[in-house]
Amino acid sequence: MGKKRGGAKAQQKPLEDPVLRGIIMGIGGERGYEIAKLLAKEELTDDELAKKIEIRVNLVRRILYDLYENRVVSYRRVRDEHSGWYIYYWRIDPERAVGYFNENKRLLLQKLEKRLEVERSAMFFGCQEGCPKLPFELAAENDFKCPRCNGKLEPYDNSNVIKALERQIESLRQQLVGS
Numbered sequence: 055m056g057k058k059r060g061g062a063k064a065q066q067k068p069l070e071d072p073v074l075r076g077i078i079m080g081i082g083g084e085r086g087y088e089i090a091k092l093l094a095k096e097e098l099t100d101d102e103l104a105k106k107i108e109i110r111v112n113l114v115r116r117i118l119y120d121l122y123e124n125r126v127v128s129y130r131r132v133r134d135e136h137s138g139w140y141i142y143y144w145r146i147d148p149e150r151a152v153g154y155f156n157e158n159k160r161l162l163l164q165k166l167e168k169r170l171e172v173e174r175s176a177m178f179f180g181c182q183e184g185c186p187k188l189p190f191e192l193a194a195e196n197d198f199k200c201p202r203c204n205g206k207l208e209p210y211d212n213s214n215v216i217k218a219l220e221r222q223i224e225s226l227r228q229q230l231v232g233s
């Protein structure tokens with residue numbers, strides 16, 4: 055954080071990597087990607103970015119904030135000696151962004167795998183109204199009546215749910231970069 059201006063010069067890596075591009079576009083859209091490309095060359099303030107891209111500084115700030123929340127960009131804060139205000143110099147952090155992205159995907163993958171395990175092992179019951187499904191024990195406790203609408207509970211075929219989960223899991227595994 056305490057480096058001099060120009061310390062970001064080490065980040066010469068272009069942003070053409072499709073995964074990184076996908077991450078940035080997913081968060082900040084085309085504008086976000088434009089901002090990222092500029093930050094890959096040098097550290098810039100929000101005002102400088104707004105001038106270069108010719109969009110309102112408020113919009114630049116919003117995009118920067120979204121990128122920051124997703125660990126794509128970081129900033130260095132410097133106090134302006136004349137005005138006493140803080141100036142934020144933004145830079146891009148491609149490796150951190152990919153790491154954070156992978157971490158999120160991994161957590162989601164774990165959740166889906168657990169859910170798949172539950173779907174595979176349990177027998178579910180549902181009503182005609184589409185209320186939430188119940189596992190066998192709960193359905194039996196309720197005398198096979200839906201606790202929401204009081205409709206009759208029938209065994210629910212969850213093979214489509216299982217297939218959908220398997221597809222999602224497979225695609226997540228493919229998205230995980232370098233692991």
Ligand SMILES: [Zn+2]
Nearest residue numbers: 181185200203
């Ligand atoms: Zn119901």
